[in-house]
Amino acid sequence: MNRKRVTIYDLAKAMGLSPSYISKALNDYPMINIKMKEKIQMTAQKLNYKHNSYAANLRKGISRTIGVIVPNINKKFFSEIISGIENVCFENDYGLIICQSQESFEKECKAIETLIRQNVDCIMISITAETQSTEYLQNIINNDIILIQFDRYIENFNTFKVLNDNEFMAYEATRHLISKGYRKIAFLGWVEQLTINKLRIGGYLRALKESNLPSLIFDNAIQKERTAEVATKLLKSIEPPDAFVTFADHQALIVLQVAKSLGIEVPEQLGIIGSGNDSLTEITTPTLSTIDQKSIDLGKQAADLYFEILSKKLSKKTIIITEKIVPAGIICRESTMKF
Amino acid sequence: MNRKRVTIYDLAKAMGLSPSYISKALNDYPMINIKMKEKIQMTAQKLNYKHNSYAANLRKGISRTIGVIVPNINKKFFSEIISGIENVCFENDYGLIICQSQESFEKECKAIETLIRQNVDCIMISITAETQSTEYLQNIINNDIILIQFDRYIENFNTFKVLNDNEFMAYEATRHLISKGYRKIAFLGWVEQLTINKLRIGGYLRALKESNLPSLIFDNAIQKERTAEVATKLLKSIEPPDAFVTFADHQALIVLQVAKSLGIEVPEQLGIIGSGNDSLTEITTPTLSTIDQKSIDLGKQAADLYFEILSKKLSKKTIIITEKIVPAGIICRESTMKF
DNA sequence: CTGAAAGCGCTTACAG
DNA sequence: CTGAAAGCGCTTACAG
Numbered sequence: 001m002n003r004k005r006v007t008i009y010d011l012a013k014a015m016g017l018s019p020s021y022i023s024k025a026l027n028d029y030p031m032i033n034i035k036m037k038e039k040i041q042m043t044a045q046k047l048n049y050k051h052n053s054y055a056a057n058l059r060k061g062i063s064r065t066i067g068v069i070v071p072n073i074n075k076k077f078f079s080e081i082i083s084g085i086e087n088v089c090f091e092n093d094y095g096l097i098i099c100q101s102q103e104s105f106e107k108e109c110k111a112i113e114t115l116i117r118q119n120v121d122c123i124m125i126s127i128t129a130e131t132q133s134t135e136y137l138q139n140i141i142n143n144d145i146i147l148i149q150f151d152r153y154i155e156n157f158n159t160f161k162v163l164n165d166n167e168f169m170a171y172e173a174t175r176h177l178i179s180k181g182y183r184k185i186a187f188l189g190w191v192e193q194l195t196i197n198k199l200r201i202g203g204y205l206r207a208l209k210e211s212n213l214p215s216l217i218f219d220n221a222i223q224k225e226r227t228a229e230v231a232t233k234l235l236k237s238i239e240p241p242d243a244f245v246t247f248a249d250h251q252a253l254i255v256l257q258v259a260k261s262l263g264i265e266v267p268e269q270l271g272i273i274g275s276g277n278d279s280l281t282e283i284t285t286p287t288l289s290t291i292d293q294k295s296i297d298l299g300k301q302a303a304d305l306y307f308e309i310l311s312k313k314l315s316k317k318t319i320i321i322t323e324k325i326v327p328a329g330i331i332c333r334e335s336t337m338k339f
Numbered sequence: 340m341n342r343k344r345v346t347i348y349d350l351a352k353a354m355g356l357s358p359s360y361i362s363k364a365l366n367d368y369p370m371i372n373i374k375m376k377e378k379i380q381m382t383a384q385k386l387n388y389k390h391n392s393y394a395a396n397l398r399k400g401i402s403r404t405i406g407v408i409v410p411n412i413n414k415k416f417f418s419e420i421i422s423g424i425e426n427v428c429f430e431n432d433y434g435l436i437i438c439q440s441q442e443s444f445e446k447e448c449k450a451i452e453t454l455i456r457q458n459v460d461c462i463m464i465s466i467t468a469e470t471q472s473t474e475y476l477q478n479i480i481n482n483d484i485i486l487i488q489f490d491r492y493i494e495n496f497n498t499f500k501v502l503n504d505n506e507f508m509a510y511e512a513t514r515h516l517i518s519k520g521y522r523k524i525a526f527l528g529w530v531e532q533l534t535i536n537k538l539r540i541g542g543y544l545r546a547l548k549e550s551n552l553p554s555l556i557f558d559n560a561i562q563k564e565r566t567a568e569v570a571t572k573l574l575k576s577i578e579p580p581d582a583f584v585t586f587a588d589h590q591a592l593i594v595l596q597v598a599k600s601l602g603i604e605v606p607e608q609l610g611i612i613g614s615g616n617d618s619l620t621e622i623t624t625p626t627l628s629t630i631d632q633k634s635i636d637l638g639k640q641a642a643d644l645y646f647e648i649l650s651k652k653l654s655k656k657t658i659i660i661t662e663k664i665v666p667a668g669i670i671c672r673e674s675t676m677k678f
Numbered sequence: 679c680t681g682a683a684a685g686c687g688c689t690t691a692c693a694g
Numbered sequence: 695c696t697g698a699a700a701g702c703g704c705t706t707a708c709a710g
Contacts, residue, residue, distance in 0.1 A: 004483075005482065005687095007686095007687055007688085008687070008688070009687080009688095017696080017697085018696070018697045018698075019687090019688085019689095019697090020688095020689075020690080020696085020697060020698075020699090021695090021696055021697065023687095023688065023689060023690090024689085024690095024696090027689085031695060031696090032695075032696085033695060033696090036695085036696095048478075048481070050452075050455050050456055050482065051456050051687095051688085052397070052456065052458060052686090052687055052688065053456045053457050053458065053688095054393045054396050054397045054402070054457075054458050054686085054687080054688090055397050055686070055687035055688040055689090055702090056687080056688050056689070057393050057688090057702090058391070058393045058394050058397055058686090058687085058688075058701095058702050058703065058704085059687080059688050059689045059690085059701075059702050060688085060689070060690095060702080061702070063393065065436075072422065073412070073418050073421055073422050073425065074415070074418045074419040074421070074422035074635065075418075076413070076415070076418075079412050079413045079414075079418035080413040082412055082413070082437070083411065083412050083413040083439065086412065086437065086438070086439050087439070087441075090438070090439070090446070090449075090450075093453075095436050095453065095457060096436060096437055096438075097404075097434050097435060097436055097437075098421070098425065098435050098436075098437050099425070099429070099435075100422060100425050100426070100429070107429070110429075111429075113389075114432075114434065116389050117389055117390050117391065117392045118392050118393075118434060119391060119392065119393050139387075142387070143344065143389065144343075224621070224622070249619070250618060250619060250622055253619055253622045253623070254622055257622065257623075257624050260624065261624075278619060279589060280588070280589060280592055280617060280619045282563070283563070283589055283592045283593055283596065284592070284596075284623075285596050285599065285600075296413065344703095346702095346703055346704080347703070347704070348703080348704095356680080356681085357680070357681045357682075358681090358703090358704085358705095359680085359681060359682075359683090359704095359705075359706080360679090360680055360681065362703095362704065362705060362706090363680090363705085363706095366705085370679060370680090371679075371680085372679060372680090375679085375680095390703095390704085391702090391703055391704065392704095393702090393703080393704090394686090394702070394703035394704035394705090395703080395704050395705070396686090396704090397685095397686050397687065397688085397702090397703085397704075398685075398686050398703080398704050398705045398706080399686080399704085399705070399706095400686070
């Protein structure tokens, strides 16, 4: 590999100046003669000089790079978060290195190793479903890298966190249905053991309790067939629910299909709310109400948090914020418009 | 920033050996005493030594990093491509730096600059809709960085390319509809000037010509309202089409809605095919036939291409392949099952 | 099999 | 305002 680029030495030689002077000029040091500065920057451009980040970072001991680890980047939720992170990083002239754990703890560990070797300044991670051990995360901190967990995180592990408020999200969705006049609201949950699922159940129950309404919880109803099965069973029962809170748009859509096939009118006889604000939810008939998780914003918040920490660290102030909550919003469309 | 890590010097001191020897042991050089090698690797682990990629890359002049620039990573098509690229990179222990151009030529240029400074070994790019100039891309090549264009690319610019075959994609989709017995097939296109749109029209016309069928082309029917407007007008006309080829699932879904609202039976009276294989297309009633663009595979192919080029380059062989075509597939579901 | 020395391209105290 | 020198943490010819 003989990628021979123009260096500050080349510029120095070409201009009869010292390399250190060139470096300062290029980095906008104040004590440089303004005329010279301009001249040097002109020449750099002309000679197609490219600053070598590796050399600078090695010298400075920082990388201006953030590493992100997510289970999958080809999921709307995560790709939006990354998009949000990327925007903020770009503005601050920070690079982003992306890794996918593919829900494998082993890949996750390898990704962490890689990012540490890459000398990243910060690692943002949403852990896999498998991740139990806190050892690798601790390793990040031991290497003086700022660790921010987002969305899926390890509890009882004291790091920075940026999270959706799942309890509140479920509470709001349930409240929304209640406010629209629905009275027997079924909950279609995700995997039972997941923390987020438990939190959602909590929010759901809280809303019901406030209005003295009965609960109807079905966990593990995330797979297509299972969702259809549960929805069918419930809607055919003697006292069917008059609404469903779900936490994925595809769940909501399946419920909608089942309802249609049984001749049940949505939203008149049945209210349905999904989650994720998939672009197709605007197009269905009826259009689907949905929980907007503000995932781009969540990514933005995570990146903002990093830069806050950084500035506090530089100014030696104590750091106060360790957890940010990004509130979800309810997007009200036809599927919950009983009135 | 006093991120003080363990270096090979620390290891050398701790073990009474030379840094260069440590380096060789850690890099699995053959001439090192096997016992020593093991001992050194043990100690490195114990002392929590982390190899510093920046230092190594600076010395070696390579980065083992690939830069990717896409308009938006929070679009299914692109995030899947990136996912495919990431998988291959991870296997080869290559890092990935992601940038979004947000369809802005300016941001695209800035991203290219950043990646060059980062010393990436390869840049994979899908250009913005604005991009006309070839100057920045040329700059990549001038810096001895391998350039691979994917999906959206500049024509008449001789670089490596990995593409969907848009002509063939449209041809196949149209053929599919013909084979199912549809005879008056309307084409709902994207922005008129786009190369891909022209290619698709070509494929559509080719299929029709083979079967001596009439054409019915409507460009700029990608926005929700416009799609609905065109579909409504056509379906209400005296001789309405009996099928629609579209190149986005949301277009297909809108057509489906319009048809339903007009009491037209799908697929009996009207065939519809979308594109993108959105997860919700499996859930609609009827389920939607769609063009599967194999985007994860496209990403994988792009990364594979890089590693092929690399190995050819190292073995000083001439490079032959410059363009890879990833064929799309038709996923046949209910919306085109006339028979 | 092991080590001394130079160098990758920058930046940063320090000196003038 | 300008420059000489050291050093960031590695790797790699070269020598022994």
